[in-house]
Amino acid sequence: MDRNVIICRCQEVTYGEILDAIADGATTVDGVKKRTRAGMGLCQGKTCQRRVQQIIASQTGQKPEDVLPATYRVPVRPIRMGVIGGNKDE
Amino acid sequence: MKNFETEVAIIGAGSAGLCAGIQAANAGAKVMIFDENHLPGGQLFKQIHKFFGSREHRAGIRGYEIGKQLLDEVEKSGADVHLNSVVYGIFDGNTLGVVEGDNHYSVKAKKIIIASGGKENYLPFKGSTLPGVMGAGAAQTMVNVNRVLPGKEVIMVGSGNVGLIVSYQLMQAGANVKAIVEAAPSIGGYGVHASKICRAGVPIKVRHTVLEAYGENEVEGAVVAELDENWNVVPGSEQNIACDTICLAVGLNPMSELAYIAGCEMTYIPLLGGHVPMHDENLETTVPGIYVAGDVTGVEEASTAMEEGNLAGISVARALGLINDEEGKEIADNFRNRMLNLRSGAFGEGRRIAKATQVEAFNEFQAKEGAK
Known part of the structure; x- marks a missing residue:
């Protein structure tokens, strides 16, 4: 695949940037995420995460089942902080 | 912030969630169903083609007509459907955080069924x-x-x-x-x-x-x-x-974030879309009281999702003691048999084997935990 192909659409992270992150020592989705922001956009990795998992598995030789998704945290959907904080206008 | 309590909370008002709600509410449970969309029915209302299979699986009926039938049954059952309602988290294994429009509230449930569906690859x-x-x-x-x-x-x-x-x-x-x-x-x-x-x-x-x-x-x-x-x-x-x-159109994978957050153990089954929650034959996960149904348990199709919803709904009703055990077992076995019929033939056999692996993974995990 061309290094310029975009894998994470939300943060516009390319295949090449993900390869570089793995070369830099990333062996997990979280490792790639922290180095590149892949999976940190509006969709929270719903689009790119599986691709990132596959790239990590093929580059590092890990079994696909061993490359786990990034750590999920609440909230799992984008919600306005004002709704939770009590003042929805802020 | 308001705090509500219910017997059964269901995340997702698609094929699986609606069927689960119908079964549990008809058995007498107090049921709340949440869906982030402004219309219930999940993928059913997009399906303008006639479904396949046998009559018990509503073959020959178009998907959106099945959706209408389910909504009718849900209304009669008394299950309470909340639309535009985002479940953003599961806390302490029994409490949902919900944002419904501009309102934020929590729902403590005796049983939770995650029927959040799948997403496109x-x-x-x-x-x-x-x-x-x-x-x-x-x-x-x-x-x-x-x-x-x-x-x-x-x-x-x-x-x-x-x-x-x-x-x-x-x-x-x-x-x-x-x-x-x-x-x-x-x-x-x-x-x-x-x-x-x-x-x-x-x-x-x-x-x-x-x-x-x-x-x-x-x-x-x-x-x-x-x-x-x-x-x-x-x-x-x-x-x-x-x-x-x-x-x-390159496949789907389970929308499993909430199952992860709740702490459900996963197993890897490529045919079902990758990492999927382990569950027993009643669709209960490794977190007691949390059940899964539909594409979140592994991507299949709408008819199977409906049967899994039925099974999950009956299972929580049994666990709550709303159905006597003999009768409950008979109903659950019937749903399981209907699923086996759907998971047969050239297109279904692989899924039948995959789903059996998923239950085996659950049993192995529990055996290991028990040995500790």
């Missing part, structure tokens, strides 16, 4: 972020729910049932499907769907892939090329096909 290629490249499911929503044609000249990537059915529905809505591109050596979906497409003159190009989408500000065409037996591009086989829309 993405296929990256040069130009795949251009406007005009979209999931086939998104295109289907545009055409069948919102009555908007996403484009006039379409290339479909993937020849599974989703790719075939959505191609046909786009054609019915007035689009010209230029080609269906399939990387595998054979067509993925049912012959009956593929034949309809072929008779209409649409080429299904097996062992082909999209290399690139090109265009200034939106899709103006695609570079399609042939693949050899090792999935490498055959040099010189590239051809340009003018189009304004490229639909990706």
Whole structure:
């Protein structure tokens, strides 16, 4: 695949940037995420995460089942902080 | 912030969630169902084709008609359906955080059923972020729910049932499907769907892939090329096909974030979409009181999702002591048998084996935990 192909659409992270992150020592989705922001956009990795998992598995030789998704945290959907904080206008 | 309590909380009002709600509420449980969309029914209202199988699985009825039947049954059952309601987290294994419109509240439930469904896989290629490249499911929503044609000249990537059915529905809505591109050596979906497409003159190009989408500000065409037996591009086989829309129908995967957050143990089953929650034969996960049903347990199809919903609904009713055990077991066995019927034949046998592996993984995990 061309290094310029975009894998994470939300943060516009390319295949090449993900390869570089793995070369830099990333062996997990979280490792790639922290180095590149892949999976940190509006969709929270719903689009790119599986691709990132596959790239990590093929580059590092890990079994696909061993490359786990990034750590999920609440909230799992984008919600306005004002709704939770009590003042929805802020 | 308000705090509510209920016996059964269900996340997702699609095929699985609605059936689960109907069963649990009919057994006498207090049921709340949450869905982030403004309409219930999940994928059912996009399905304008007739379903397959036997009469007990509502074969011959169009998907949206099944959706209407389920909504009718839900209303009669007394289950309380909350729309525009995002479940953003599960806390302490029994409490949901919900944002409904501008209201934020928590719901403490004795039993939780996660029926959050699946999401479409993405296929990256040069130009795949251009406007005009979209999931086939998104295109289907545009055409069948919102009555908007996403484009006039379409290339479909993937020849599974989703790719075939959505191609046909786009054609019915007035689009010209230029080609269906399939990387595998054979067509993925049912012959009956593929034949309809072929008779209409649409080429299904097996062992082909999209290399690139090109265009200034939106899709103006695609570079399609042939693949050899090792999935490498055959040099010189590239051809340009003018189009304004490229639909990706390259599978789905479970929407399992909430199951992860709740602490459900996962097992890896590629045929079902990757990492899926382990569950027992009653669809209860490794977190006591949390059940799963439908595509979140592994991607299958709507009929199986409905049966899993039925089973999960009956299972929570049994666990709550609302049905006497003998009667409850008989009903649950019946749903399990109906699922076995759906998971048979050339297209279903693999799924039957995969689902058995999932229950085995659960049993192995529990045995290991018990030994500790």
